[in-house]
Amino acid sequence: MKRTFTALLVTSTLLISPLTHAETAELQALIAAAQQENPLTVYASTGKIVQQAKAFSEKYGLKATGVKADAPQIIEIISREAQAKNVRADVAIVEDTPAAITQLLSKGYVQSWVPDDLKGHIAARYQNPLTVVLAPNVFAYNTTRHTTCPVTNIWQLTQPEWRGKVAMQDPTGKPAYTDWFSQMETHYDQQIRDAYQQQFGKPLQTNEKSATAAFVKALAGNGVLLTHSDNDAASAIGAPDGNADFVGLVSTAKFRDNQQGMKLGLCNGLKPFIGWNYPSLGVIATGSHSPNAAKLFIHYLLSAEGIEPQSVDGKMSTNQTVSLPANEASGIEKYRAELMEYLTDTAKEDWKSRQDWQDIWSLSYKK
Template identity: 70%
Template sequence: MNRSLKTSLMAITALFGGANLAHATPTNLPALIQAAQQEGSLTIYASTGKIVTQAKNFSKKYSIHAIGVKAKAPQIIEIMSREAKAHNVRTDVALVEDTPAAIVQLIGSGAAMSYLPAGLKHDIAKRYQNPLAVVLAPNIISYNTAHHRHCPITNIWQLTLPQWRGHIAMQDPTAKPAYTDWFNQMATHYDAQMRQAYRQQFGKALPANSSSATALFVKRLAANHPLLTHSDTDAAAAIGSPDAKQDFVGIISSAKFRKNKDGMKLGICNGLKPFIGWNYPTLGLIASGTHHLAAAKLFIHYVLTQQGIAPQSVDGKMSTNQQVKLPANEASGIGKYRHQLMVFDINTAKSDWQHRQDWQDLWNLSYMQ
């Protein structure tokens, strides 16, 4: 079989879950643990530094040498892709925050595959099963609690009003794909809610020349010249500094609320219509050519448990396992408002990938006005 045909077949089987069938590993947990302990070591990549702790905890629990490595999503995808092409796989597992890119570039190429632990199938919503998302990262519209008793905005369209011009802090959508994916998800699944929110805010229907409420929102938000930052840390500092002279609202990760214990004044815009932010999924993927398949599967199972996700859940990141709850000491309190977050639909992630440049172009053109 020539290499191109082999690669095509790998891609097809990976997309439909068939890649999992090519490897015989135990399906029950005790037997999987025993098989994993006979395989040696495990290397896991993720975009969070918490992966180092997660790997150490996994090693301690199962007596399997595991190394956690922090890297950005594009780096992880490039590493796994290169290893697959070279038939020299060193990375066993990856937790990839860029869902659309991972689906297209890793699963689609056959470099990685999705694995759903059979024993957890009924605890994970179907929309997160194929491919498997292991954790959801809340991105929350926030305000300064020292300036306001309650969030100063009640409708997401208020971010486009003149009084907030230059006073919205967020990462640059042209540098952070999660934002353009959010725009595309809104346009694909929530445009009706955005239309309704427009009517609620302005007392009239969307302009007749606007076919997409989301596109109009993105245009007006960009034209309102938000303060664009290189990180959520910078955005959080603009929003929640206790001695801030200027009043900002903005969009940040729930992880930044841990800064409140150091004096920051970040609050969640609870009740904001039509949603208070969105949950961005992280995929749990196994390298198709791994030499430690049982251990890789065991780690995927582990990260879906309360103990496995604990280092991330203290930052408000939510397990897709519905039996796993956020800890009481989680700083933001997002668990109480989870139902107000926009739900990301993995089934249309390829569309998010295909339209990233379109949303970036719309943003850039509108921001320059």
């Protein structure tokens, strides 16, 4: 039976992307070694990990269990196990990249591993450490009230006509948003400054430390509707019978709710970007008792088959040969070039600046 699973994997892989003889042999050896190891435990912040672990088990004749937990829980579990020298977790897909780098990788509690046969298909910026999947957070509007997105520039959201009409999760409780602010300031501040001039026809004049800080303060001061969850933000924006007219930020996964009557539309064309991609790292616990099975699971997640349960939600594999499925609801595949890329090489700075951005938001926020 083990030989059958090996043959199936190699055949399937060859159909997707031909391997060299050396790569084929390496993959076969990895499968064979994995099939001799202990059952695998995989943590992730999405419930889809249960489905993915089950499919992985069936495909390779292994036993893998997927466990859903939020990023702080995953980090705490792995940290405690490492400190106690009692490693039970094997693989983690961690949505909080700055925390994962600072609290896990930097301390040696986990390792990053990139499959040799996929290195040519994954951009270098996503290899150290390995980013497995990118989750788009996008600006959305209500398609019942508008035929196209009613805003074309993010600075419009700081103006009186949009006061109280922007919905998003509270940045003081959602680190991904403060990381977004930090990334904008570090890598994209000129685009924010240029967008201001495009909107108002004059250069930005500000006493703030950056154009990004000026934008964040202006947005916070414009009566943003702050929500506790993505669901609440999506409901405010896309309610089919809503009386209010909201634009806001949601994950592409929320567009699936359009099948149940929600009216979310993607703000493609918005300047300087329509949202941003937030990375999830794929890491292997140092001291895992199933290191080969852990590597095989990472390899599996980087395939179209492995990531499919998440890709239907608009989550993008870093494997450039893998596209989103045709039934993905938001249509983000067509507009992925309009997303701001998160660059993990400055993730430690995002971690350090979180409290600063939370303070800027809190002190500037006005209902």
